[in-house]
Amino acid sequence: MRVLSRVGVPALIYLFLIAMLIFAVFPVFFVIQAAFRPGQSLYSLTLSLWPDKPTLDNFTYIWTQIPFPLWLRNSLGVSVGTMVAGLIGSATGAYALSRFRFAGKQMTLILLLAIQAFPSVLALIPIYLILKTIGLVGSPFGLVLAYMSIALVFCTWNLKGYFDTIPRDLDEAALMDGCTVGQAFWRIILPLSVPALAVTALLMFLTAWNEWVMASVLLLDENTYTVPVGLWGLQNDYRVPWGYFAAASLIVSLPVMALFLGLQRYFRAGLTVGGVKG
Amino acid sequence: MYRVRALTTLSYLSPMIIGVGLISLYPILYNVYISVTNQNLYHFRHYTFVGLTNYQSLLKTVDGDFFIVLLRTFLFVAICIPLFLGLGMLTALALNHPAIRFKAFWRVALIVPWAVPSYITALVWKFFFNGEFGTFNQLYRLVAGPHAGLPWLSDPNWAFASIVLLGALQSIPTDLYEAAAVDGATAWRQFWRITIPLLRPAILPATVLSAILTFNTLNTAYLITTGGPFISAAKPGATEFVMVYAFREAFQLFNFGYIAAFAVVIFFMLFGVTLGSLRFSGLVREEAR
Numbered sequence: 001m002r003v004l005s006r007v008g009v010p011a012l013i014y015l016f017l018i019a020m021l022i023f024a025v026f027p028v029f030f031v032i033q034a035a036f037r038p039g040q041s042l043y044s045l046t047l048s049l050w051p052d053k054p055t056l057d058n059f060t061y062i063w064t065q066i067p068f069p070l071w072l073r074n075s076l077g078v079s080v081g082t083m084v085a086g087l088i089g090s091a092t093g094a095y096a097l098s099r100f101r102f103a104g105k106q107m108t109l110i111l112l113l114a115i116q117a118f119p120s121v122l123a124l125i126p127i128y129l130i131l132k133t134i135g136l137v138g139s140p141f142g143l144v145l146a147y148m149s150i151a152l153v154f155c156t157w158n159l160k161g162y163f164d165t166i167p168r169d170l171d172e173a174a175l176m177d178g179c180t181v182g183q184a185f186w187r188i189i190l191p192l193s194v195p196a197l198a199v200t201a202l203l204m205f206l207t208a209w210n211e212w213v214m215a216s217v218l219l220l221d222e223n224t225y226t227v228p229v230g231l232w233g234l235q236n237d238y239r240v241p242w243g244y245f246a247a248a249s250l251i252v253s254l255p256v257m258a259l260f261l262g263l264q265r266y267f268r269a270g271l272t273v274g275g276v277k278g
Numbered sequence: 279m280y281r282v283r284a285l286t287t288l289s290y291l292s293p294m295i296i297g298v299g300l301i302s303l304y305p306i307l308y309n310v311y312i313s314v315t316n317q318n319l320y321h322f323r324h325y326t327f328v329g330l331t332n333y334q335s336l337l338k339t340v341d342g343d344f345f346i347v348l349l350r351t352f353l354f355v356a357i358c359i360p361l362f363l364g365l366g367m368l369t370a371l372a373l374n375h376p377a378i379r380f381k382a383f384w385r386v387a388l389i390v391p392w393a394v395p396s397y398i399t400a401l402v403w404k405f406f407f408n409g410e411f412g413t414f415n416q417l418y419r420l421v422a423g424p425h426a427g428l429p430w431l432s433d434p435n436w437a438f439a440s441i442v443l444l445g446a447l448q449s450i451p452t453d454l455y456e457a458a459a460v461d462g463a464t465a466w467r468q469f470w471r472i473t474i475p476l477l478r479p480a481i482l483p484a485t486v487l488s489a490i491l492t493f494n495t496l497n498t499a500y501l502i503t504t505g506g507p508f509i510s511a512a513k514p515g516a517t518e519f520v521m522v523y524a525f526r527e528a529f530q531l532f533n534f535g536y537i538a539a540f541a542v543v544i545f546f547m548l549f550g551v552t553l554g555s556l557r558f559s560g561l562v563r564e565e566a567r
Binding site: 009010013014016017020021023024025027028030031088089090092093094095096097099100101102108110111112113114115116117118119121122123124125126127128129130145146148149150152153156168172175181185209210212213217228231232235240242245249252253256257260261264 | 279280281282284286287289290291292293294295297298301302303304305306308309312317365368369372373375377378384386387388389390391392393394395396397398399401402403405406413447494496497501521524525528529534537538540541544545548549552553556
């Protein structure tokens with residue numbers, strides 16, 4: 001009995017963890033092996049975990065034969081645009097919500113919460129109709145506007161949450177000593193918030209970088225596609241060019257995955273505050 | 279908290295307020311307006327005011343699309359919650375067992391799914407579930423013979439179960455992994471008497487959040503099954519959850535007015551849940567001070 005609990009329980013726990021690990025990591029492994037697999041050898045009735053003759057052909061193909069480099073550039077532009085505009089647009093507002101006392105503050109917070117609770121898929125419908133009216137459907141600028149509708153609220157919540165954790169005595173003491181509100185914001189709050197600003201920026205960048213739904217509706221022309229739309233367009237119900245899809249997926253997602261996993265401790269607060277959006 | 283001149287407050291708030299007002303709030307209000315018009319594919323430019331007709335057609339019959347889709351989504355969430363919560367708790371406890379080595383490795387490896395873009399995950403799982411070439415059936419053939427195969431996505435009940443399993447695995451609240459590590463958990467009695475009560479503040483918000491995320495599932499279901507399999511063209515498919523239904527109605531069938539009304543109803547439900555859970559955890563009261 002005692003032997004059982006000394007050896008058996010840890011063994012069971014390891015078994016369970018390994019099962020969870022397979023679920024978590026096998027899809028990633030699958031993409032990696034598919035990227036190096038020649039031709040259509042994935043379409044087989046028997047299991048094969050690693051290609052017999054690994055090749056880099058898929059990488060050369062996506063880089064030279066399809067507009068993948070262009071999609072990368074579009075994604076980069078849209079994501080950086082969303083990130084920068086989101087942060088600049090929200091920082092001072094978040095500061096006011098965290099520190100100032102004013103009428104209508106609770107109203108503003110509840111309104112922000114309500115907007116946050118409106119699922120982005122549903123918000124996409126009026127956004128699409130408005131952009132259609134002003135002729136911005138199909139333009140990357142319209143897509144950035146659509147992403148901003150999520151980004152501003154998200155960044156405001158996130159930054160306000162962080163500003164709240166900075167001790168009030170700090171800037172209140174500075175104000176006593178005759179520094180202006182603007183100086184308190186620029187010289188005290190912002191420098192102390194660099195990690196939070198960086199994480200919020202990165203989360204915003206990642207959201208835009210990985211977003212498929214809005215981009216698939218708002219982008220019409222292959223030359224304006226972002227990576228997710230372009231990649232998803234490579235396949236149809238009958239055929240998935242796995243090699244190309246996997247090679248491209250590795251290029252776009254390995255760097256951001258590394259960033260995400262490396263910084264995941266800092267993401268925790270951000271994920272719980274802003275994660276309500278679908 | 280300090281008082282500043284109204285002008286200062288206004289100048290600090292205005293970039294955010296103007297931005298949010300124009301690109302977040304205005305579309306939502308515009309959505310309410312569309313919901314009382316008949317805008318659709320045939321009346322795209324010349325639509326007219328139709329009052330509450332859309333809301334009526336949404337709610338008039340109990341076996342209408344709205345209730346089918348809503349109930350199916352509730353069922354989906356209701357099965358997913360105990361699954362992801364149970365798996366999450368088990369993992370958190372396992373990670374904290376004294377016999378387990380390399381805890382940092384496990385912790386990072388197990389949150390990998392959160393880092394993979396969902397459109398990639400969706401395509402990979404679609405392939406795993408593929409009847410002919412999918413990994414699951416390749417494995418199944420090892421035990422059941424060369425011509426066997428399970429209808430992972432082609433049978434309505436199987437497809438629902440497959441998406442439930444995937445949805446639950448994907449929405450495990452990983453915050454629990456860290457929370458359990460701080461609190462410590464070993465024996466069974468300690469688990470119920472000490473660990474669970476200690477974890478409650480971490481479990482509740484994480485559960486609500488994961489439940490809302492699951493309710494809002496679009497990519498996992500739409501990209502893998504497009505809401506199907508469909509038994510009849512007039513009824514929603516077996517995995518056509520709320521957001522999948524909204525997306526298909528809006529961007530494949532172009533029933534804008536109808537789906538705008540749908541959005542308004544769904545929004546009030548979600549906002550109610552959000553507000554309720556926040557009030558419960560004391561966040562709103564704290565803000566009111």
